């Protein structure tokens with residue numbers, strides 16, 4: 603059997619006709635930059651997320667970068683974030699001239715440890731320079747939104763929710779993106795709402811911030827060719843917006859399928875008595891986890907060996923992430939060292955992402971878990 607980590611071709615079969623017809627219509631009108639589909643997607647996604655505004659941009663990394671810029675965070679400022687995330691969560695801070703303060707994650711779900719965040723908010727010697735927190739809803743699991751709201755009110759910091767992996771997720775019935783002064787998502791093809799290329803979106807309830815991001819994405823010009831500030835070229839592509847609108851109609855069903863697949867994995871890990879070897883996420887209430895990734899942690903055995911074994915069995919896997927951001931060469935100047943974030947560092951050696959996408963079949967999940975069982979029983 604061959605099971606890829608992610609396969610977008612199965613989904614394409616189901617929406618192919620609608621996609622081709624829509625693209626044909628776009629090409630016939632010639633409206634390919636910031637056309638009606640971008641505008642419509644912004645309205646539809648703002649409604650889906652429950653925010654007043656949504657602004658389409660070129661990708662999730664830019665969505666973060668423009669959010670930091672819109673809050674006027676730069677030289678001399680600090681932003682708290684996690685070292686166990688995709689690079690863009692931290693580079694959006696340094697690209698704006700500010701410095702990240704990394705905070706270790708908690709075990710199992712690997713979201714930022716909010717107790718440690720509060721310690722920093724209370725005790726940091728340059729507390730007044732900490733302007734924002736960028737929490738990540740890692741792998742699709744929402745972080746505690748009530749606690750973030752409390753940080754905002756008590757410590758007067760901005761929140762930028764990095765929801766690149768978590769569109770549609772909730773915290774105790776409260777939707778993700780509801781606390782962030784700005785929140786973002788990514789439409790990278792593998793994401794739960796993935797395009798056929800790059801794309802991203804910024805969400806906010808603040809009209810002024812929405813206007814600023816809208817301006818920043820077109821070279822800082824509120825009126826074409828009249829530049830209030832130096833902005834960027836970061837527009838969401840019309841073709842991507844049109845495809846995303848088709849997929850958005852199915853997003854809840856895609857998420858339900860991912861949750862079903864995760865449940866199946868969990869059941870099999872239990873049934874095959876693999877719990878002594880494998881820690882799995884196991885969260886299903888209220889879409890608090892939308893399973894962008896199904897990531898297990900090995901309690902015993904060697905992760906890289908298991909990965910090799912699965913590759914031989916035709917099963918695609920991935921490592922998110924093989925190195926903490928505090929250990930990246932480009933961030934050496936921040937002064938962190940190995941040992942600073944033990945949970946992150948352990949996770950880089952013990953976690954493994956298994957295949958998950960809405961069209962993955964039960965038989966395939968069975969084959970994957972059986973193969974893991976074989977590895978441990980050999």
Ligand SMILES: Cc1ncc(COP(=O)(O)O)c(C=O)c1O
Nearest residue numbers: 661662663688690766788789790
């Ligand atoms: C947590 C996180 N933040 C930011 C991004 C950046 O998104 P993009 O790849 O669309 O630039 C990603 C996507 O890879 C991500 O996973």
